[in-house]
Amino acid sequence: ETAVFQTPNYHVTQVGNEVSFNCKQTLGHDTMYWYKQDSKKLLKIMFSYNNKQLIVNETVPRRFSPQSSDKAHLNLRIKSVEPEDSAVYLCASSLGTGVYEQYFGPGTRLTVL
Amino acid sequence: GDSVIQMQGQVTLSENDFLFINCTYSTTGYPTLFWYVQYSGEGPQLLLQVTTANNKGSSRGFEATYDKGTTSFHLQKTSVQEIDSAVYYCAMSNYAQGLTFGLGTRVSVFP
Numbered sequence: 001e002t003a004v005f006q007t008p009n010y011h012v013t014q015v016g017n018e019v020s021f022n023c024k025q026t027l028g029h030d031t032m033y034w035y036k037q038d039s040k041k042l043l044k045i046m047f048s049y050n051n052k053q054l055i056v057n058e059t060v061p062r063r064f065s066p067q068s069s070d071k072a073h074l075n076l077r078i079k080s081v082e083p084e085d086s087a088v089y090l091c092a093s094s095l096g097t098g099v100y101e102q103y104f105g106p107g108t109r110l111t112v113l
Numbered sequence: 114g115d116s117v118i119q120m121q122g123q124v125t126l127s128e129n130d131f132l133f134i135n136c137t138y139s140t141t142g143y144p145t146l147f148w149y150v151q152y153s154g155e156g157p158q159l160l161l162q163v164t165t166a167n168n169k170g171s172s173r174g175f176e177a178t179y180d181k182g183t184t185s186f187h188l189q190k191t192s193v194q195e196i197d198s199a200v201y202y203c204a205m206s207n208y209a210q211g212l213t214f215g216l217g218t219r220v221s222v223f224p
Binding site: 004033035040041042043044045047048055057090092097098099101102103104105106107 | 145147151154155156157158159162200202206207211212213214216217219
């Protein structure tokens with residue numbers, strides 16, 4: 001049963017546009033994450049957000065920014081997309097940090113033309 | 114920094130074959146180790162968690178072992194089935210940093 005919801009499923013856009021992806025979890029978890037999965041299936045952490053504390057992977061370009069209204073929502077905005085941003089973006093949540101299982105959403109596939 | 118190395122990119126098996134995937138990790142902290150599985154069109158889901166306190170874990174016929182001396186952990190299944198076809202990731206968690214994933218192993222099982 002899905003408990004981490006992502007919208008949209010797919011998004012196609014052109015270089016330079018701004019996009020925003022939504023993520024909502026209904027598990028009552030305190031921590032949420034965004035991961036990027038490239039065409040070779042490589043998964044990399046982008047952000048983690050716990051109790052209003054944001055931890056950013058230092059390799060993430062500044063055009064990416066997470067946005068949270070409450071602990072159940074963590075959206076991802078990309079200010080001016082580049083071709084290398086084409087990937088699947090996966091949202092996840094966990095009860096806390098460290099040893100806890102992470103629950104993933106189905107992902108949003110972004111294609112930048 | 115933290116790293117997880119998963120060497121096997123693709124494994125092709127027949128039903129009832131033995132599956133073995135190996136990962137090694139490097140960290141300065143006290144990590145928790147995981148195996149996640151991703152089926153086509155879905156996000157990854159937890160298959161097994163192996164804490165450093167317990168050397169083994171098992172689920173759905175899969176078994177994970179951990180060797181602190183060689184900082185390696187393995188996933189195995191004695192007899193795979195076609196439904197086990199998926200991408201398997203080893204992963205490491207170090208507190209608030211999120212998961213560090215290996216490159217993933219695509220397992221294809223044919224009848």
